[in-house]
Amino acid sequence: MSIFDSPRFLRNVLRADAVSCLASGAVQLSFTQPLAQLLRLGSALLTASGAFLLIYALVVGLVASREPVSRSLVALFAVGNFGWAAGCIALLAGPWLAPSLLGQAWVAAQALTVVVLGYLQWLGLKGTPSSRWA
Numbered sequence: 001m002s003i004f005d006s007p008r009f010l011r012n013v014l015r016a017d018a019v020s021c022l023a024s025g026a027v028q029l030s031f032t033q034p035l036a037q038l039l040r041l042g043s044a045l046l047t048a049s050g051a052f053l054l055i056y057a058l059v060v061g062l063v064a065s066r067e068p069v070s071r072s073l074v075a076l077f078a079v080g081n082f083g084w085a086a087g088c089i090a091l092l093a094g095p096w097l098a099p100s101l102l103g104q105a106w107v108a109a110q111a112l113t114v115v116v117l118g119y120l121q122w123l124g125l126k127g128t129p130s131s132r133w134a
Contacts, residue, residue, distance in 0.1 A: 010124030014064035025053030039103030081118030
């Protein structure tokens with residue numbers, strides 16, 4: 001039995017996802033203007049993504065607390081995390097914004113974090129038999 005076979009593994013990954021989104025969203029909404037200037041990212045982008053992150057954190061936290069954990073929702077979260085990472089990469093590669101070096105690091109850190117979380121969610125899904133999940 002590996003660590004990925006434990007239902008607690010997936011639940012803990014979901015909790016980590018919720019906490020990381022709660023932290024990022026709270027920082028972005030609490031310090032929008034200073035962050036916008038420091039990161040050279042638009043305040044509208046920080047506000048919208050911060051609000052989304054708080055709502056997402058609430059949903060993921062609720063799913064993590066339920067018995068059984070919904071496999072379909074976890075798969076959706078994993079795909080969503082990969083999508084968020086792709087959006088971060090597009091934001092950095094595209095001509096839309098010119099973030100500061102710190103802004104680039106902020107966006108890259110989010111991309112890296114969600115790729116790791118999405119991958120761990122996927123591993124958790126693969127490691128748990130569907131008979132133990134809804």
